[in-house]
Amino acid sequence: MANSGVEGRDCFTSKFGIICAAAGSAIGLGNIWRFPYVVGDSGGGAFLLIYLGFILLLGIPVMLSEFIIGRRGQRNALGSFKKLAPGKQWYLVGVMGIVAAFMILAFYSTIAGWTLHYVTQSIADSFAGKTSGEINQLFDSFHTRSFLPLIWQLIFMAMTAWIILSGVKRGIEKYAKVLMPFLVLMLIIMAVRSITLEGATEGLLFLFRPDFSAVDSGVILAALGQAFFSLSIGMGALITYGSYIKKHNNLGNISVEVSIADTLIAILAGVAIFPAVFAFGLAPDEGPGLIFTVLPNIFQQMPGGYFFSIIFFVLLAIAALTSSISILEVVVAYLTEELNITRHKATLMAAIAAAFVGAFCTLSFGVLKDVTISELHIFGLLDFTASNLLLPLGGLLIVIFVGWYMKPSDIKDEISNSGTLKVRLFNVLMFILKFIAPIAIAIVLFDSLGIIRVN
Numbered sequence: 001m002a003n004s005g006v007e008g009r010d011c012f013t014s015k016f017g018i019i020c021a022a023a024g025s026a027i028g029l030g031n032i033w034r035f036p037y038v039v040g041d042s043g044g045g046a047f048l049l050i051y052l053g054f055i056l057l058l059g060i061p062v063m064l065s066e067f068i069i070g071r072r073g074q075r076n077a078l079g080s081f082k083k084l085a086p087g088k089q090w091y092l093v094g095v096m097g098i099v100a101a102f103m104i105l106a107f108y109s110t111i112a113g114w115t116l117h118y119v120t121q122s123i124a125d126s127f128a129g130k131t132s133g134e135i136n137q138l139f140d141s142f143h144t145r146s147f148l149p150l151i152w153q154l155i156f157m158a159m160t161a162w163i164i165l166s167g168v169k170r171g172i173e174k175y176a177k178v179l180m181p182f183l184v185l186m187l188i189i190m191a192v193r194s195i196t197l198e199g200a201t202e203g204l205l206f207l208f209r210p211d212f213s214a215v216d217s218g219v220i221l222a223a224l225g226q227a228f229f230s231l232s233i234g235m236g237a238l239i240t241y242g243s244y245i246k247k248h249n250n251l252g253n254i255s256v257e258v259s260i261a262d263t264l265i266a267i268l269a270g271v272a273i274f275p276a277v278f279a280f281g282l283a284p285d286e287g288p289g290l291i292f293t294v295l296p297n298i299f300q301q302m303p304g305g306y307f308f309s310i311i312f313f314v315l316l317a318i319a320a321l322t323s324s325i326s327i328l329e330v331v332v333a334y335l336t337e338e339l340n341i342t343r344h345k346a347t348l349m350a351a352i353a354a355a356f357v358g359a360f361c362t363l364s365f366g367v368l369k370d371v372t373i374s375e376l377h378i379f380g381l382l383d384f385t386a387s388n389l390l391l392p393l394g395g396l397l398i399v400i401f402v403g404w405y406m407k408p409s410d411i412k413d414e415i416s417n418s419g420t421l422k423v424r425l426f427n428v429l430m431f432i433l434k435f436i437a438p439i440a441i442a443i444v445l446f447d448s449l450g451i452i453r454v455n
């Protein structure tokens with residue numbers, strides 16, 4: 001078990017360990033699966049610019065706020081609010097986070113299951129010699145089935161639960177530390193292959209040349225949702241992790257470093273995907289299946305592609321695991337600390353419940369594809385509600401809590417580690433937390449919902 005910290009709680013043991021765990025949470029399917037497909041659906045370069053603006057202006061402040069709440073509260077997402085604002089309704093932000101955690105875990109495990117299936121397909125060399133049409137066909141016939149995708153989803157959920165059961169340090173730190181750098185290396189190799197394909201320039205232009213004519217409130221909301229999803233913020237995952245961070249670690253630095261790493265990896269994934277999309281004559285806006293139809297084409301065009309594809313999908317599955325454990329941990333920490341359920345029981349209960357909801361997400365590509373609410377099937381509905389609505393709303397309330405409810409002296413105490421670190425730009429940070437972030441998030445959220453009308 002991990003070192004004990006304040007009040008005997010588990011703690012991350014080193015600065016490197018925390019960075020890896022927080023980066024492990026942030027870096028996952030959000031960067032490599034979700035980012036490219038949302039960029040593709042949202043028209044490319046203009047989306048990217050808006051996304052980068054949101055990361056800088058809103059993402060980093062919300063992440064820092066979560067760490068502050070968690071480390072000061074020394075509890076799970078809900079308990080930290082109870083502790084810092086006793087007798088107030090702020091704990092409802094934690095409740096919302098737990099709901100969001102369930103939803104995200106449900107659809108996340110669908111895609112993670114697909115990833116596991118692609119590991120086996122890579123090993124079986126199923127993509128060899130296939131045209132891009134045939135590769136599409138393979139994906140279609142797999143993900144619309146009922147049984148196989150469900151099995152993979154369950155296997156993934158079981159792996160997540162198993163890691164959570166082995167505790168904070170041994171479970172999380174160990175896996176994250178060694179493997180993330182390899183994933184980055186793989187992406188660099190794939191990006192190089194992709195941009196040297198014939199016809200690749202068009203993909204780079206799609207990603208990097210902004211065309212604002214395609215931007216509407218839906219695109220802006222999608223950028224906000226993607227920024228929050230990718231940084232793992234807005235639902236208390238980083239409040240929970242923050243409660244495991246030791247008193248001498250520098251929360252500001254961790255927030256900036258994790259956000260930069262997360263963003264670079266998303267862009268790298270974009271550079272690996274889009275040139276290939278155009279080079280192979282595929283469509284950038286084909287949705288959640290994008291990487292599964294594009295990447296096998298790239299591997300086919302690489303010397304050693306057989307081995308690369310196995311390694312890549314294995315690493316992607318591991319990246320997904322280090323994210324899914326941070327989502328499950330939100331629920332498990334709540335159940336154990338607030339309801340006194342044993343860690344074992346809590347993990348099983350949460351994983352089974354999430355797998356149950358997740359099954360509907362998986363089947364919504366197949367037998368349940370005609371079950372829709374306002375044109376979204378179950379998977380799309382959960383993804384939209386959690387990522388684009390609950391996370392921004394959670395983030396909004398989190399910055400309001402830190403900016404307006406907490407005492408500035410407490411915030412300063414937390415970021416300066418009780419005065420031992422020099423805090424630069426404190427007033428700028430407070431201004432962002434009090435005004436810029438809440439107003440910007442509120443405008444994007446409420447405008448896209450039609451609650452207010454900008455222009």
Ligand code: PHE
Binds near residue numbers: 030327
């Ligand atoms: N950020 C993770 C990813 O990019 C997903 C995640 C969302 C994790 C919300 C925790 C909380 O894959």
